[in-house]
Amino acid sequence: MTTPNTPLWEVFIRSRNGLAHKHCGSLHASDATMALQAARDIFTRRGEGLSIWVVPSSAITASDPAEKGMMFEPAESKIYRHPTFYDVPEEVGHM
Amino acid sequence: MYTQALNTSEADDRNIEDAGRAAQFQARIDAEERIEPNDWMPAAYRKTLTRQISQHAHSEIVGMLPEGNWITRAPSLRRKAALLAKVQDECGHGLYLYAAAETLGASREELVDAMLAGKAKYSSIFNYPTLTWADIGVIGWLVDGAAIMNQIPLCRCSYGPYARAMIRVCKEESFHQRQGYEIMLTLCRGSAEQKAMAQDALNRWWWPVLMMFGPPDKASQHSDTSTRWKIKRFSNDELRQKFVDATVPQAQYLGLTIPDSDLKQDADGHWIYSEIDWTEFKQVLAGNGPCNRDRMAARRKAHADGAWVREAAAAYAAKRELRQTAQAAE
Numbered sequence: 550m551t552t553p554n555t556p557l558w559e560v561f562i563r564s565r566n567g568l569a570h571k572h573c574g575s576l577h578a579s580d581a582t583m584a585l586q587a588a589r590d591i592f593t594r595r596g597e598g599l600s601i602w603v604v605p606s607s608a609i610t611a612s613d614p615a616e617k618g619m620m621f622e623p624a625e626s627k628i629y630r631h632p633t634f635y636d637v638p639e640e641v642g643h644m
Numbered sequence: 645m646y647t648q649a650l651n652t653s654e655a656d657d658r659n660i661e662d663a664g665r666a667a668q669f670q671a672r673i674d675a676e677e678r679i680e681p682n683d684w685m686p687a688a689y690r691k692t693l694t695r696q697i698s699q700h701a702h703s704e705i706v707g708m709l710p711e712g713n714w715i716t717r718a719p720s721l722r723r724k725a726a727l728l729a730k731v732q733d734e735c736g737h738g739l740y741l742y743a744a745a746e747t748l749g750a751s752r753e754e755l756v757d758a759m760l761a762g763k764a765k766y767s768s769i770f771n772y773p774t775l776t777w778a779d780i781g782v783i784g785w786l787v788d789g790a791a792i793m794n795q796i797p798l799c800r801c802s803y804g805p806y807a808r809a810m811i812r813v814c815k816e817e818s819f820h821q822r823q824g825y826e827i828m829l830t831l832c833r834g835s836a837e838q839k840a841m842a843q844d845a846l847n848r849w850w851w852p853v854l855m856m857f858g859p860p861d862k863a864s865q866h867s868d869t870s871t872r873w874k875i876k877r878f879s880n881d882e883l884r885q886k887f888v889d890a891t892v893p894q895a896q897y898l899g900l901t902i903p904d905s906d907l908k909q910d911a912d913g914h915w916i917y918s919e920i921d922w923t924e925f926k927q928v929l930a931g932n933g934p935c936n937r938d939r940m941a942a943r944r945k946a947h948a949d950g951a952w953v954r955e956a957a958a959a960y961a962a963k964r965e966l967r968q969t970a971q972a973a974e
Contacts, residue, residue: 563680566676566677566678567678567804567807567808568808569804569808600680627725627729629722629725629726629729629819629823630729630733630819631819632818632819632822634726634819634823635726635819635822635823635825635826636826636829637822637825637826637829638829638897640897641825641893641894641897642893642894644789644818644821644822644825644894
């Protein structure tokens with residue numbers, strides 16, 4: 550019997566109270582429990598985290614970097630989505 | 645334990661009587677710890693937040709209607725692009741908020757259905773009509789201004805997903821308020837007719853905007869526990885006062901008059917406003933505002949008209965899954 554390849558997991562860590570989990574790397578593990586333990590050992594040896602998420606890499610659907618123009622260029626020309634596009638005199642104060 | 649999935653609310657809520665856990669929970673809140681979806685929480689905390697966040701989401705979605713009314717009639721391409729972008733943002737805010745509510749265990753479908761059935765509320769302000777272009781200016785300046793005043797403290801709310809959604813929303817709201825004020829400024833520097841239009845819009849919106857902060861502190865039913873749980877950091881009246889103090893000078897700069905003849909500044913510099921007509925507020929909440937039926941009809945129609953899209957997407961996903969299973973079996 551051949552041993553199946555060990556699946557890849559993506560690791561997300563909440564570094565501080567109130568912050569969102571942030572991607573910090575990947576690892577191999579046979580199941581979710583082992584992935585969590587491995588993530589603890591690999592990524593939080595110096596107290597970097599309060600909480601860990603592990604997600605099977607195969608469960609992630611990613612955009613294609615080659616299509617970044619199609620994906621993101623339309624936003625570049627829309628300067629009116631930014632507050633600085635609008636003239637509010639300084640005397641009015643922060644808005 | 646470690647590998648538990650999100651949203652195990654039903655199992656957890658059975659432990660509500662567990663006083664030890666409740667005390668521990670309150671200690672975490674007092675220590676300014678953020679509560680996250682997997683954490684134990686009292687059933688009432690979950691319920692309060694689900695209600696508040698979903699109402700907030702409904703408000704963002706219904707809030708697209710009064711402004712959407714003017715997209716096709718915006719006076720220039722510049723104004724039209726800005727308004728379109730703003731309405732798009734409101735939709736996005738609704739979606740961030742629904743997702744935050746869903747981390748508490750509610751499904752999107754049940755939240756939306758509660759709104760469409762009239763069981764869940766949305767902000768009273770969106771039941772007023774947008775009669776002229778100046779209303780779009782006033783909405784950005786005052787309605788979004790009031791929303792920002794309310795949302796900035798929510799960025800520090802004890803529930804992590806709600807607080808994080810609010811941080812994103814607040815960053816985006818700044819453009820909304822500035823574009824509104826710019827519209828007002830342009831009208832006020834324009835013809836006498838344009839300035840009159842701006843004044844008329846302020847007259848109609850001022851009091852409903854003050855009502856957005858909710859009933860006066862002495863009458864508010866949700867404040868006590870919300871304050872203890874640090875969902876709410878300031879009382880309705882405190883936020884309302886902050887808003888009035890910030891807004892009066894902005895109106896003065898525009899050369900507009902706040903429609904409150906008794907408005908006066910006290911020794912500490914606070915602007916003291918007259919008694920708010922809470923009967924009107926109650927009427928609007930009860931469904932008798934100028935546009936309640938119109939807004940509900942528009943939402944129900946949009947939801948019904950979108951049914952075929954949801955069905956088609958689900959059918960396509962099912963078909964693809966079937967094909968993938970078949971391919972895997974080969």
